[in-house]
Amino acid sequence: MKPFRLFLAVLVASALCVPASILAPLGNPDQAHATSASTKKSRTVKLKARTLTVGKTLTLKLPRNAKKARWASSNKKVATVSAAGKVKAKKAGRCTLKAKVGAKTYTCALTVKKAPKKTATIASGTLRATAFSLVSSAENSTTDYRSTYGYIEDIGDGRGYTCGIIGFTSATGDLLDVVETYVSLKPKGNGLKRFLPALRAVNGTASHRGLGAPFVSAWKKAAKDAKMVAAQNRIVKEQYLDPALKAARTDGLGPLGQFIYYDALVMHGPGSDSASFHGMRAQALKKAKTPARGGSEGAYLKAFLAVRSAVMLQEEAHSDLSRIKTQRSFIDDKNFSLTRPLTWTMYGDRFTLK
Known part of the structure; x- marks a missing residue:
């Protein structure tokens, strides 16, 4: 074979052996683009599943190296998401x-839950009026608690004067707190201001020294002043109502339990000794589980009242357990929401709230 013909034959044979993957791009540019693009595979990355309650928001964050994202929600009725990843x-x-x-x-993956129902409290509205009326039936023998701001008397329980809407006393210091608050609200022309030194002196005793008839008269007169009413309400809230609600929230108690705690704070004070509220609560927690700990609300409240009863029976002035019997009757009726109508007997008197 001549040299030229031999060279041509070798060249043709070599061409026939070239892979199609190499020849194709040379003959078809469009096919080359498709082949290149197919090597770039899309990828899905799962983020941590989240849970929200209705009305709440959160912002989803992508890795730092992620470029600007295009966000979307599969169901905008359940949740929406903004361009910045903020979910509502x-x-x-x-x-x-x-x-x-x-x-x-x-x-x-997002799960949206219903917002939990807010537990009704005795802090406002009808429930507040109910709780205050119940306490007033014990402290002032009337459900008309709004008329009791001017009440003042020594009931012989060793606490000196008992006064006002919940029975503030000169021996325990809350009466002094009320008068000091009133003076701060009305520094001038305040008929009770001059009794502050005497109130400080008798604090912790049953003494009336420096008080007596002039103080009784000044108290009744001051009670007609809106600022005096505000002073009493402030001390009630700060020292009795708010602590009762805080403890009740911790223990998972509803309106009845809140009232039972509030009444105990009013009578026994917020101390931690065995005869005061926090001490009694500590004893009750050892006897029964609260609803917050998986216990029965009724069983726990009865345990608390049993502890309180033992404390009350230690004092002659509190040996009548009308308050305890009333509260137990509500538990027996399973009226944990403290719903009206309510009927009870307090120290021999019959009361009804419709």
């Missing part, structure tokens, strides 16, 4: 939140 829960349900970043898709 709309209604109970489930949806998937997606963020497209180049070839990557980030997904987040």
Whole structure:
């Protein structure tokens, strides 16, 4: 074979052996582009599943190296998501939140739950009026607690004067707190201001020294002043109502339990000794589980009242357990929401709230 023909034959044979994957791009540019793109595979990255309650928001964050994302929600009725990844829960349900970043898709499974119902409290409205009326029936023998701001008497329990809406006393210091608060609200023309030294002196005793008839008269007159009413309400809230509600929230108690705690604080004070509220509560917690700890509300409240009864029976002035019997009757009726109508007997008197 001649040299030229031999060279041509070798060249043709070599061409026939070239892979199609190499020849194709040379003959078809469009096919080359498709082949290149197919090597860039899309990828899905799952983010941590999240849970929200209706009305709440959160912001989903992507890795730092992720470029600007295009966010979307699979169900906008359940939750929406902004361009910045801020999620807002709309209604109970489930949806998937997606963020497209180049070839990557980030997904987040979201569960939206109903907002928990707020527990009604004795801090306001009808429940406040109910709780205050019940306490007033014990402290002032009337359910008209608004008329009791001017009440003042020494009931012979060793606590000196008992005064006002919940029976502040000159021996325990809360009466002094009321007068000091009143003076701060009305520094001038205040008829009780001059009794502050005497109130400080008799604090912790049953003495009336420096008080007597002039103080009784000045107290009744001051009680007609709106600022005096505000002073009493402030001390009630700070020293008795708020602590009762705080403890009740911790223990998972409803309105009846809140009232039982409030009444105990009013009578026994907020101390931690065995004869004061926090001490009695500590003893009750050893005897029964609270609802917050998986216990029965009725069983726990009865345990608390049993501890309180033992404390009351130690004092002659408190040996009548009308308050305890009334509260137990509400427990027996399973009226944990303290719903009216209510009927009870307090120290021999019959009361009704419709």
